[in-house]
Structure formats: structure tokens, C-alpha cells
């Protein structure tokens with residue numbers, strides 16, 4: 001699934017061809033894309049408006065059109081956008097944006113991609129606030145901010161990173177890369193992370209995302225930029241998909257495990273398995289040792 005760097009790559013490629021153009025017609029070929037709106041309702045709301053800005057928030061690409069009409073495009077699993085593809089029309093084309101001198105085609109074999117409408121800036125903000133936490137590159141994403149979020153989470157840290165309401169834009173690839181950089185095991189419980197680790201995690205997230213954007217995204221599934229070109233970040237993964245290969249830092253063999261329901265890659269030496277939490281050990285201690293309990297409680 002495209003994550004922040006892939007969507008940002010698309011945005012940067014497309015913006016010059018899209019911004020300032022009039023959306024002559026939005027042709028929704030697959031009604032599932034616009035649900036709950038019918039295709040005709042979505043195009044009636046957008047046709048004839050100027051694309052003032054192509055924005056991104058988390059994994060959403062946002063077409064900001066004149067008079068505060070906003071289209072949130074989410075690529076989900078297999079969505080790609082192609083600008084001016086050669087005829088015939090590509091297989092699995094689901095939506096065609098007629099922009100006058102350009103044609104933008106949304107291609108999506110698995111059909112999970114969505115286009116949602118918000119009319120008015122207040123509706124746009126409400127849509128995003130209900131779904132997304134801070135942008136990683138927002139200057140408000142500080143270690144203190146991360147610490148407040150982490151303190152409230154008893155989830156494993158990988159699941160925490162994938163939660164778009166905590167932090168927007170990080171998915172399976174960049175969570176693995178960030179945790180490896182920060183030397184944190186993905187199953188570590190988030191609220192047990194100490195400040196230096198949260199510092200390292202914040203840096204790890206930013207560095208992984210920056211590297212992904214610099215490489216124009218990762219193409220491991222269907223990701224292509226709007227000209228059909230693959231990104232190259234998959235060639236620079238430090239740990240993701242590197243099962244059986246030596247860790248670049250310590251030489252230990254990278255292993256694959258499951259975390260947050262996803263295939264997850266770790267260096268077992270750089271990212272040690274979390275120790276059991278003390279409350280569980282205390283609960284297992286026999287009740288006939290009160291003196292010891294009293295002593296250990298002052299640790």
C-alpha cells in the first residue's frame with residue numbers, strides 16, 4: 001500500500017499538470033469509488049471547478065478545487081494515477097479526470113481506492129481531524145508530543161505507528177524501517193518506551209520517510225509514479241523484506257515475524273525482544289512472601 005512517501009511522490013509529480021487546470025469532467029467508471037455518492041453526484045459537485053491546489057495529508061491526496069470543494073483520494077492497496085497514458089485506456093481504469101489539456105486516470109485492480117467529497121473548508125478539516133493524527137513533518141511532531149501519545153497506548157509499538165489517528169502516513173514499510181533505526185522491537189509495549197527511545201523513534205520515523213521521498217517511493221507492489229515509473233526505495237530498505245540477510249549494523253540475520261497482523265522484519269540483536277513487564281511477574285509470585293513483596297515494591 002502506498003504510504004506517505006509514495007503519495008507525496010505522486011503529488012509532486014502531478015501538481016504541475018493539475019494545479020490551475022479546470023476539471024472539465026470527472027468520469028467515475030466504477031460506482032464503488034464514490035460510495036456513498038453516486039458517480040453522477042460526485043461529478044456534478046466537481047465538474048467545471050478549477051484545481052487550485054493538490055495537497056496531501058497522511059496517505060490522502062487532496063484535490064482542492066474552487067469554492068472550497070475538496071476531493072480526498074485514497075489509493076489503498078493497488079491504486080495508481082497515470083497522467084496522459086497512451087491509448088488504449090489502461091486496464092482497471094476506475095476514474096478519468098478530464099483536465100482539458102491533460103487526462104488523469106486512476107487505475108486500481110483491487111478496487112479498494114476511494115474518492116470522498118467535502119464541501120467547505122470546515123468540512124475538509126472535520127474529515128481529516130476525524131481520521132488523522134499529526135503529520136510527521138509538522139513542527140508540532142516533537143518528542144514531547146510523541147511521549148504524550150505513547151503514554152496513553154498499551155498497544156505494541158508497531159501497531160501504534162500504523163494507527164493513522166496517532167501519526168498520519170506511516171504504514172508497514174516505514175514502521176519497520178523507523179523501528180530498526182531506533183533499535184526498538186516492534187512488539188515492545190508503547191507506554192514502556194523511555195524518553196531516549198522516543199527521541200530515537202521520532203528521528204527514525206522522519207529519517208525513514210525522508211529517505212523514502214528522496215528515492216521517490218518504494219515499488220514493491222503496484223506503486224508507479226504518474227508517468228508509470230517505479231520508485232527505488234525498495235533497493236535501500238535497511239530491514240524491511242530483508243529476511244535471511246545480514247543486518248547492516250551488526251551482521252546478525254534479519255528475521256521475519258508478525259506484528260499488528262503484518263509481516264514485520266527485525267534484527268534480533270539491534271532490536272531485542274522486550275522483557276516481560278513487572279506487574280505480570282508480581283502477580284505470579286506466591287502470596288506467602290509478603291516481606292519480599294514489600295521490599296520489591298520500593299524499587
Ligand SMILES: [Zn+2]
Pocket residue numbers: 247248249250251252267268269270271
Ligand atoms: Zn543488527
